[in-house]
Amino acid sequence: MRIAIATDAWLPQVNGVVRTYENTTRELRELGHDICLLTPATFHTVPCPTYPSIRLAINPGPRLRRTLEAFQPDAIHVATEGPLGHAARRYCLKNELPFTSSFHTQFPEYIRMRAPIPLAWSYAYMRRFHGPATRTLVPTESQRQRLLERGFSNVVTWSRGVDTNIFRPSADKSFLPQPRPIFMYMGRVAVEKNINAFLDLELPGTKVVVGDGPDRQKLGEQYPDVVFSGYRFGEELARYLAAADVFVFPSRTDTYGLVMLEAMACGLPVAAYPVTGPIDVISNGVTGVMNEDLRAAALQALQLDPQDCIDFAHSRSWRYCAKGFADNLDPFNAPPQDQDNPVTQITL
Known part of the structure; x- marks a missing residue:
């Protein structure tokens, strides 16, 4: 199948959405699908207000149309609600x-943290955006229920995976020399991640933050005893995770939290609030601890067996997730493929 995916989240951004589509498209290609990625990388862009590391495409409609007409997809997926997502949505509706x-x-919640815009207004806008889609894919059952309660329709679950070839445990914890236990956060350093809830905890040992974002400099000055490593990637990122003792996930607004799976694959139990995302990923008391008292959750997580976390992560593969993604697409132009003359991949 020839699949076009429009996503405003792409490299060099570092987040769960980008990793999800990186891994999903890789697996889809290995399954024999042809993928056309419509990303900010090949469009004129400007920095997003309040978040300059995110680039927003300017007037992407004409080029997106030409690219889709050249690629002739069998299915189109709109991954995000930014300029490219809107352009792809308009193209589909027009044609x-x-x-x-x-x-x-959960953009309505994120926007509310930065501006006094009522959640009802933001969710009305999101319903309008996703309303014409034949299916809207969400990562967890609890998120599906939240959207149904907000008046969304045709919502289905599409799970997430982890690359256990990269994210794996290590018997040698000496990679991080700080006093133990080491409690780690990995992800975007921004207000919507509720990272202060982790940094304010009175915990023994050391707190380590792996990642970057608009609040890193301010928080680094505010919490001089916390180790801020900046972004780390691939094998080095996995070494950071594997050298820690507990992964702390303070967010209350994530729809999934892919980093929790990556931490588990490295043998780290997770401490989190009992909210959407963690409640679908963590087996409470086995692979992590969920508690409104995040400090208590972090300390209790120290007592859990890392092998239970590793075993759970190994049951979540990106291949399985990619198949689920393809199964939920709505093909509109899928003639039988000539196996002797495969089509050429186009990737932007």
């Missing part, structure tokens, strides 16, 4: 083509 969409981020 009366079915499309699927994804709800990755």
